[in-house]
Each structure stands twice: as C-alpha cells, then as structure tokens.
Amino acid sequence: MSALPEPLPEPADSLAPVLPLGKDTGRAAADRMLGQELRTWREARGLTLRQVAPVIRGSVSKISRLERGESPPKPRDVRDLARYYGVDDQGMRTIEQLLEHAQSSEWYEQFSDVTPDYLKRLIQMEGDAEEICVYENLVVPGILQTRAYARHMVRAVMPSARPEEIERVVDLRHQRQFRLMEGPLPRVTALLEESVLHRRYGDPEVMREQLRHLLDACDIAKVNIRVLALSRAYGATPPYPIMHLKFGDPDQSELAYVEHVSSATYVTRPRALDDHRNALTNLRHAAESREDSRRLIAEAMARFT
Structure with missing residues (x-):
C-alpha cells in the first residue's frame, strides 16, 4: 500500500468565502430538501412527472418546480403527493417535518445562537448532497453520534458553555443526523481511525451505546462505516x-x-480538491472491509463493560 500524500494547504484565493445565510437562502434550502424527498419517492415508484401532475391539479412544470424547490410548497399538494406515492409512516414524518421547516424558515435557524455561519452553510449543503464521505481521526462523526456521546464531547470542547447551550448543540446534531439518515440520499461513507472507537467520552455505558449505534448504522443500506485498523501500516493520514x-x-x-x-475551509479549487479527494480514496482502500470493520467496532464495545 503506497503512502498517502500529505494534504497540501490550499492557496488563499482558492477558498470559497464563508458567507452568512439569510432567511431567504435558508427557506430556499428547506424547499429544495422537501422537493428532493418528493422526487425520491416518485422515482422509487417509477412514476413520471406527467403521471403525477393531475394529483395536485397542476402541470408538469408545477411538479418540476416543486421538486427543484423553485416554488413555495403548498401543504395540500405535498400531502396529496405523499399519499399517492404510498409513503410509509416514517417517511411521512420526515415529509411533515421538512414541510414545517420549509414553511417557517430553515430548520437550523432555531439553533442560530449556537451555530456559527460556516456550519450553517455546511448544513444547508448536506441536504443537497447525493454522497457524503467523512474521515475522522479523533471522534465519531457528528452525524453518527448518540445524544449522550455528543453531550460529553461538546462539554470537552466547550468547557465554558452553559448546560442549556450544550443541550442546544446536542439537539442540533440530533436534527442533522435525523435529516441525513432518513431517505435514500445522501449515501454516507464514514472512515474512522480505530482509536476513535477506544477514545472515551463519558462512562462505559455511554461508549457502549455509541458503539452499538455504529453497529446499527452499519445495517443501513446507504451507510458504509469503515475502520482504519491500528495494526495496519497504511502510511500518512x-x-x-x-x-x-x-x-x-x-x-x-x-x-x-x-x-x-x-x-x-470550503475547498473548491480543482487541484486542492483533487488532493483531498485522493486522500479519502486512499483511505478507503486502506480501511478494513465492512465486515471486519463491524468486528472491530464490536470488539471495542466489549471492552466497555
């Protein structure tokens, strides 16, 4: 296995500016998330835009605008489509929550007091992504954390935060996880250093719950959790x-x-983006298989007794 190239610092002019999100931008993001969810259900049923247009007493272009998030969603239209697609109870809860946020404002604005602007931008884009690959060398990724694990981790990195602030950060992470794990997209790959499984946050019960949560996530079709074993020499990371x-x-x-x-840093310049993409590709190749990763997680969980 060849060593990974050391990630290069990106030139200053290649960094995408981190801009605050306005209310209109956030509403548009919520509209797109809801539209994407409706499109996913329609395509899963093998239906065309023309076939479903009469369901909301509209045209093909109206359906298309709704799915692209280009027109404000009407609750009646959204629910009529969901019923026509045969959306199950869990999917319906997701759609109702997305509809609520699309009507009010971006869902994460309720956490604006504990959410920096650069993170708001990421949350907005996560909802539009088809694939997410995350590498973590210190902690379980936020989108896979249990509430108890997140609470202890936030306390560690925000020692001066008030208890209510910590709870709001935990709530935000829980909401992000819910929205990313529901539905077929985005597909999620998590590359974890094995040390992450052994680094303790909270008591053994908290760690057992967290590692059990990772094992449960391994059973979700769109989630691929891979562990970088300490016993393997796979070069620089x-x-x-x-x-x-x-x-x-x-x-x-x-x-x-x-x-x-x-x-x-939002990396968009082609050369720097290539460096980061190639680093993640090499890490994928170096990581244990899905089954061996499950085994390593289960072995780590057994240590917290």
Missing part, C-alpha cells in the same frame, strides 16, 4: 477531519469541508 460532498448539480458537483477550531 490527514491530521484533521475531512468531509467530501458530491452533488447532482453539474454547476457544483463536489466540494471538501475542513473544520478548524473557530472557522472552516
């Missing part, structure tokens, strides 16, 4: 977490996200 997002939009097909202590 990035010294920081990386998240890589792929989109269906040809105008913005992919980007990488690197979070720092109090800021974040």
Whole structure:
C-alpha cells in the first residue's frame, strides 16, 4: 500500500468565502430538501412527472418546480403527493417535518445562537448532497453520534458553555443526523481511525451505546462505516477531519469541508480538491472491509463493560 500524500494547504484565493445565510437562502434550502424527498419517492415508484401532475391539479412544470424547490410548497399538494406515492409512516414524518421547516424558515435557524455561519452553510449543503464521505481521526462523526456521546464531547470542547447551550448543540446534531439518515440520499461513507472507537467520552455505558449505534448504522443500506485498523501500516493520514460532498448539480458537483477550531475551509479549487479527494480514496482502500470493520467496532464495545 503506497503512502498517502500529505494534504497540501490550499492557496488563499482558492477558498470559497464563508458567507452568512439569510432567511431567504435558508427557506430556499428547506424547499429544495422537501422537493428532493418528493422526487425520491416518485422515482422509487417509477412514476413520471406527467403521471403525477393531475394529483395536485397542476402541470408538469408545477411538479418540476416543486421538486427543484423553485416554488413555495403548498401543504395540500405535498400531502396529496405523499399519499399517492404510498409513503410509509416514517417517511411521512420526515415529509411533515421538512414541510414545517420549509414553511417557517430553515430548520437550523432555531439553533442560530449556537451555530456559527460556516456550519450553517455546511448544513444547508448536506441536504443537497447525493454522497457524503467523512474521515475522522479523533471522534465519531457528528452525524453518527448518540445524544449522550455528543453531550460529553461538546462539554470537552466547550468547557465554558452553559448546560442549556450544550443541550442546544446536542439537539442540533440530533436534527442533522435525523435529516441525513432518513431517505435514500445522501449515501454516507464514514472512515474512522480505530482509536476513535477506544477514545472515551463519558462512562462505559455511554461508549457502549455509541458503539452499538455504529453497529446499527452499519445495517443501513446507504451507510458504509469503515475502520482504519491500528495494526495496519497504511502510511500518512490527514491530521484533521475531512468531509467530501458530491452533488447532482453539474454547476457544483463536489466540494471538501475542513473544520478548524473557530472557522472552516470550503475547498473548491480543482487541484486542492483533487488532493483531498485522493486522500479519502486512499483511505478507503486502506480501511478494513465492512465486515471486519463491524468486528472491530464490536470488539471495542466489549471492552466497555
């Protein structure tokens, strides 16, 4: 196995600016998330836009605008489509929550007091991604954390935070996880250093619950959890977490996200993006198989007795 190239620092002019999200931008993001969910259910049923247009007493273009998030969703139309698609109870709860957020404002605005602008931008884009690959070398990724694990981790990195602030950060992470895990997209690959499984946050019960949660996530078809075993010599690894997002939009097909202590870098310049993508590809190749990764997680869980 060849060693990974050391990730290169990105030139300053290649960093996408981290801009605050306005209310209109957030509403548009919520509309797109709801539209994507409806499109996913329609395509899963093998239905065309023309076939479902009469369900909402509209035209093909009206359905198309709704699915692209280009027109405000009407609750009656959304629910009529969901019933016509035969959406199950769990899917209906997801649609109702997305509809609520699309009507009010971006769902994460309720956590604006504990959410920096650079993270708001990531949350918005996560909902539009088709694939997410995240590498973590210190902790379980936020989108796979249990509430108890997240609570202890947030306390460790925000020692001066008030208890209510910590709970709001935990609530935010839980909401992000719910939205990313529901539905067929985005597909999620998590590359974890084996040390993450043994680094303790909270008591043994908290760790057992967290590792059990990872094992349960392994059973979700769209989730691929892979462990980088300590026993293997696979060369240099990035010294920081990386998240890589792929989109269906040809105008913005992919980007990488690197979070720092109090800021974040959005990598879009082709050369730097290649470096991060190649690093993650090499890590995938070096990681244990899905079954061996499950075994390592189960063995780590057995240690917390």
